[in-house]
Amino acid sequence: MRKALDVEESSFEPEHPRIATALNNLGSLLRDMNRYGEAEPLMRRALAIEESSFGPDHPRASVTLNNLASLLQSTNRLAEAEPIMRRALAIDEASFGPDHPSVAIRLNNLGSLLRDTGRFDEAEPLMRRALAIDEACFGNEHPNVAVRLNNLAQLLQQTHRLHEAEPLMRRALAIDERSFEIGRAHV
Numbered sequence: 001m002r003k004a005l006d007v008e009e010s011s012f013e014p015e016h017p018r019i020a021t022a023l024n025n026l027g028s029l030l031r032d033m034n035r036y037g038e039a040e041p042l043m044r045r046a047l048a049i050e051e052s053s054f055g056p057d058h059p060r061a062s063v064t065l066n067n068l069a070s071l072l073q074s075t076n077r078l079a080e081a082e083p084i085m086r087r088a089l090a091i092d093e094a095s096f097g098p099d100h101p102s103v104a105i106r107l108n109n110l111g112s113l114l115r116d117t118g119r120f121d122e123a124e125p126l127m128r129r130a131l132a133i134d135e136a137c138f139g140n141e142h143p144n145v146a147v148r149l150n151n152l153a154q155l156l157q158q159t160h161r162l163h164e165a166e167p168l169m170r171r172a173l174a175i176d177e178r179s180f181e182i183g184r185a186h187v
């Protein structure tokens with residue numbers, strides 16, 4: 001990824017969108033490796049390039065905003081992450097409409113952040129809406145639906161609503177098992 005960034009930087013002007021993509025990709029990798037101090041400036045630079053190139057409300061900025069907010073959440077900077085996640089959600093809703101899969105991702109991520117801050121009553125409707133969008137877009141047996149079910153079940157578990165959480169977890173497990181069986185059958 002560093003090599004790709006070097007190639008992009010030597011090929012394009014410093015504010016070119018392709019550099020932003022390479023920065024965001026490297027930043028995301030470093031975040032996943034828990035190298036947050038290295039990742040954050042890359043993501044912030046990518047965001048600045050995207051906002052300059054496309055405007056502050058462009059869907060490309062939404063992806064970088066989401067990644068930056070995820071990094072901030074990972075470093076327990078939840079108050080700083082929340083407005084960034086809300087901004088990413090607003091951009092995607094305005095760009096794609098309220099029922100788009102990208103909106104479901106942002107809703108889920110904001111719901112997870114609110115869950116992490118103990119704001120369960122605010123998080124639950126976001127997670128339920130994300131689940132409904134993915135069920136409508138992908139069908140009830142899609143692996144994305146399993147992820148949404150699991151996340152909602154975790155919230156219900158944290159709020160001691162175990163009788164509601166269990167069937168969601170079982171449904172998510174069944175979807176995952178079928179998905180992996182289908183995957184193995186095609187290998």
